[in-house]
Amino acid sequence: xxxxxxxxxxxxxxxxxxxxxxxxxxxxxxxxxxxxxxxxxxxxxxxxxxxxxxxxxxxxxxxxxxxxxxxxxxxxxxxxxxxxxxxxxxxxxxxxxxxxxxxxxxxxxxxxxxxxxxxxxxxxxxxxxxxxxxxxxxxxxxxxxxxxxxxxxxxxxxxxxxxxxxxxxxxxxxxxxxxxxxxxxxxxxxxxxxxxxxxxxxxxxxxxxxxxxxxxxxxxxxxxxxxxxxxxxxxxxxxxxxxxxxxxxxxxxxxxxxxxxxxxxxxxxxxxxxxxxxxxxxxxxxxxxxxxxxxxxxxxxxxxxxxxxxxxxxxxxxxxxxxxxxxxxxxxxxxxxxxxxxxxx
Amino acid sequence: xxxxxxxxxxxxxxxxxxxxxxxxxxxxxxxxxxxxxxxxxxxxxxxxxxxxxxxxxxxxxxxxxxxxxxxxxxxxxxxxxxxxxxxxxxxxxxxxxxxxxxxxxxxxxxxxxxxxxxxxxxxxxxxxxxxxxxxxxxxxxxxxxxxxxxxxxxxxxxxxxxxxxxxxxxxxxxxxxxxxxxxxxxxxxxxxxxxxxxxxxxxxxxxxxxxxxxxxxxxxxxxxxxxxxxxxxxxxxxxxxxxxxxxxxxxxxxxxxxxxxxxxxxxxxxxxxxxxxxxxxxxxxxxxxxxxxxxxxxxxxxxxxxxxxxxxxxxxxxxxxxxxxxxxxxxxxxxxxxxxxxxxxxxxxxxxxxxxxxxx
Ligand SMILES: Cc1ncc(C[n+]2csc(CCOP(=O)(O)OP(=O)(O)O)c2C)c(N)n1
Ligand SMILES: [Mg+2]
Numbered sequence: 001x002x003x004x005x006x007x008x009x010x011x012x013x014x015x016x017x018x019x020x021x022x023x024x025x026x027x028x029x030x031x032x033x034x035x036x037x038x039x040x041x042x043x044x045x046x047x048x049x050x051x052x053x054x055x056x057x058x059x060x061x062x063x064x065x066x067x068x069x070x071x072x073x074x075x076x077x078x079x080x081x082x083x084x085x086x087x088x089x090x091x092x093x094x095x096x097x098x099x100x101x102x103x104x105x106x107x108x109x110x111x112x113x114x115x116x117x118x119x120x121x122x123x124x125x126x127x128x129x130x131x132x133x134x135x136x137x138x139x140x141x142x143x144x145x146x147x148x149x150x151x152x153x154x155x156x157x158x159x160x161x162x163x164x165x166x167x168x169x170x171x172x173x174x175x176x177x178x179x180x181x182x183x184x185x186x187x188x189x190x191x192x193x194x195x196x197x198x199x200x201x202x203x204x205x206x207x208x209x210x211x212x213x214x215x216x217x218x219x220x221x222x223x224x225x226x227x228x229x230x231x232x233x234x235x236x237x238x239x240x241x242x243x244x245x246x247x248x249x250x251x252x253x254x255x256x257x258x259x260x261x262x263x264x265x266x267x268x269x270x271x272x273x274x275x276x277x278x279x280x281x282x283x284x285x286x287x288x289x290x291x292x293x294x295x296x297x298x299x300x301x302x303x304x305x306x307x308x309x310x311x312x313x314x315x316x317x318x319x320x321x322x323x324x325x326x327x328x329x330x331x332x333x334x335x336x337x338x339x340x341x342x343x344x345x
Numbered sequence: 346x347x348x349x350x351x352x353x354x355x356x357x358x359x360x361x362x363x364x365x366x367x368x369x370x371x372x373x374x375x376x377x378x379x380x381x382x383x384x385x386x387x388x389x390x391x392x393x394x395x396x397x398x399x400x401x402x403x404x405x406x407x408x409x410x411x412x413x414x415x416x417x418x419x420x421x422x423x424x425x426x427x428x429x430x431x432x433x434x435x436x437x438x439x440x441x442x443x444x445x446x447x448x449x450x451x452x453x454x455x456x457x458x459x460x461x462x463x464x465x466x467x468x469x470x471x472x473x474x475x476x477x478x479x480x481x482x483x484x485x486x487x488x489x490x491x492x493x494x495x496x497x498x499x500x501x502x503x504x505x506x507x508x509x510x511x512x513x514x515x516x517x518x519x520x521x522x523x524x525x526x527x528x529x530x531x532x533x534x535x536x537x538x539x540x541x542x543x544x545x546x547x548x549x550x551x552x553x554x555x556x557x558x559x560x561x562x563x564x565x566x567x568x569x570x571x572x573x574x575x576x577x578x579x580x581x582x583x584x585x586x587x588x589x590x591x592x593x594x595x596x597x598x599x600x601x602x603x604x605x606x607x608x609x610x611x612x613x614x615x616x617x618x619x620x621x622x623x624x625x626x627x628x629x630x631x632x633x634x635x636x637x638x639x640x641x642x643x644x645x646x647x648x649x650x651x652x653x654x655x656x657x658x659x660x661x662x663x664x665x666x667x668x669x670x671x672x673x674x675x676x677x678x679x680x681x682x683x684x685x686x687x688x689x690x691x692x693x694x695x696x697x698x699x700x701x702x703x704x705x
Contacts, residue, residue: 048543048544048546049543049544049545049546051546052545052546052550052617052618053544053545053546053616053617053618054545054617056544074546074550074551075551076512076515076551076552077482077483077512077513077515077516077543077551078515078516078517080517081515081517101544104480104481105481105482107481108481108483108484108516108517108518140401140402141401141402141453141464142402142403142464143402143403143462143463143464143465143466143467143480144462144463144467144480145466145467145480145481146402146403146466146480314681314682315685316681316682316685317462317685319461319462319676319680319681320401320402320453320459320461320462320463320464320465320467321453321454321455321461321462321464321675321676322401322453322675323453323675323676323677323678324453324461324462324676324678324680324681327678327681328681
């Protein structure tokens with residue numbers, strides 16, 4: 001597509017890289033959406049208040065002007081309906097990206113996602129490749145219905161992919177890969193990362209696509225492996241930096257994609273350090289730590305020098321009161337304490 | 346054929362009639378004004394507290410919609426049920442929740458209505474029949490049908506009033522619930538607080554039919570009311586509640602109102618989705634407090650001094666709630682583990698987070 005006088009302006013926040021400017025996590029997501037919409041006319045956006053209003057978090061500000069109402073669709077508040085609609089459109093060749101205004105509101109669409117979208121290929125119907133993206137996570141004093149992480153509600157469903165990036169670069173590259181993928185992808189964006197100044201970075205100018213299903217080593221270390229994702233990557237990195245001063249060398253593995261899990265990457269790190277801590281912001285029972293622990297048990301037991309430990313949110317809804325929410329969310333001190341325990345074991 | 350025509354007649358949406366002031370005593374009318382002023386001042390206090398960080402997260406104010414809360418809840422008995430969405434502070438107050446406890450909840454304090462765990466969108470006072478604020482758009486509508494079901498099941502003469510925003514009528518849950526209410530003749534009054542907008546999207550952009558017509562295909566009788574007029578709204582609801590108590594079955598009310606503030610405290614008042622002029626003109630012409638004040642003054646039922654006195658009282662009550670909330674303790678972090686299950690048995694339930702085990 002060529003830009004001419006008749007083409008409305010490119011949204012400024014979705015084109016920082018082309019001007020050599022750094023992008024926040026949120027801007028990186030906007031860029032991914034923008035670039036994929038330019039690349040492929042089958043890509044369209046659906047969601048509540050995403051057009052005229054620009055989205056609850058303003059990810060799609062200016063997109064309606066640029067792409068028009070057929071490609072930036074303000075939906076009614078009807079998650080089951082518009083997710084089903086997106087699945088149908090995907091089934092016949094479109095590439096819809098659905099925004100959940102908050103991922104907590106994915107629940108009305110649970111049926112179509114787990115029964116239909118996830119099993120479409122298996123049922124002989126062919127793929128329904130769509131992306132369902134939106135904000136997750138606590139720390140904003142937003143209470144029980146606007147702070148949840150939704151990965152484990154879907155982790156148990158074969159046929160889905162779940163992506164949960166922790167940096168601007170990964171957010172952009174993984175979202176572009178998700179849109180191009182022939183799999184249905186649930187894409188979680190932690191609200192606390194959206195505008196975090198420390199995540200602003202100048203992104204590569206070339207087409208940034210990061211493959212799904214691959215973890216990354218966020219920090220190399222020798223003594224203890226910490227496997228984590230999302231916001232917790234940054235808390236683990238902070239803990240690792242302070243532990244360094246105590247002489248404990250921590251390796252931090254950022255999963256990036258939760259489903260499918262990158263077993264090879266996890267095992268390689270565990271075989272090196274012999275000690276594993278798993279950290280997630282999601283609640284404890286049925287959390288991803290349990291699945292990772294059993295996989296390590298199956299694939300790397302002989303390399304372990306200590307029991308596998310986890311630091312997670314407790315089994316409770318996300319509370320509103322600041323003191324309670326702070327106590328709810330795993331913090332740097334707790335992570336450091338668990339690492340010390342493992343290192344000494 | 347005749348039956349169908351009659352059916353059609355019944356299903357034609359009815360407008361709530363204009364009501365003369367003499368339906369109410371002067372004291373009653375002053376009470377209406379005083380209550381609405383109190384709701385307004387309460388919300389302004391919340392706004393103030395939010396601005397200085399005493400309230401966090403999402404906070405949706407009811408300013409401009411006070412007559413809906415008072416007019417629809419005022420005619421109810423204490424044992425009737427009210428259930429609503431997340432714009433829930435004043436409905437709670439109207440149903441009898443303690444203002445201090447509501448404010449303490451907004452402040453995230455231990456003595457708040459949900460002990461600080463829910464916040465603004467989750468105000469409850471079950472003893473007073475206030476069955477809560479609900480943050481998932483449309484999700485409370487089937488719950489209301491369930492309360493209606495329980496009333497009928499136990500052969501009680503209570504009613505349930507279910508509030509929702511205009512945007513909620515596009516949720517599947519709305520349609521499923523109204524159909525059930527209709528087939529089982531449940532004593533539920535579904536009130537749409539039609540302020541014409543969702544968060545930042547005009548209702549007309551996401552709905553092919555106007556609010557009032559959305560219940561017809563489900564077999565629930567529809568009404569509409571100018572809900573900026575408290576006298577009309579209150580009188581209409583008094584009659585409707587008695588009908589439903591008497592077995593008239595579910596009702597659907599398009600309560601026409603307007604939101605004067607942004608969707609939540611983190612949203613602008615106007616912008617891409619509605620103009621500043623529109624908001625200003627509605628505030629000038631359709632402020633429920635202004636409408637009643639002008640009508641009373643015109644009828645010489647209210648003096649400037651009386652108005653001032655009522656407002657002073659309203660401010661004092663709001664201030665008292667804020668002062669009380671201010672003094673309340675924060676919840677202890679150990680409260681994280683309470684109220685998750687009925688029984689708090691450390692060894693029987695997996696709410697234990699196991700953190701201590703990682704102590705060195
Ligand atoms: C299921 C669900 N989807 C989306 C949201 C986000 N959201 C909260 S309020 C709102 C607008 C609702 O508007 P309306 O029902 O008209 O109520 P009003 O805010 O006008 O009182 C949206 C989109 C939500 N809370 N729940
Ligand atoms: Mg509305």
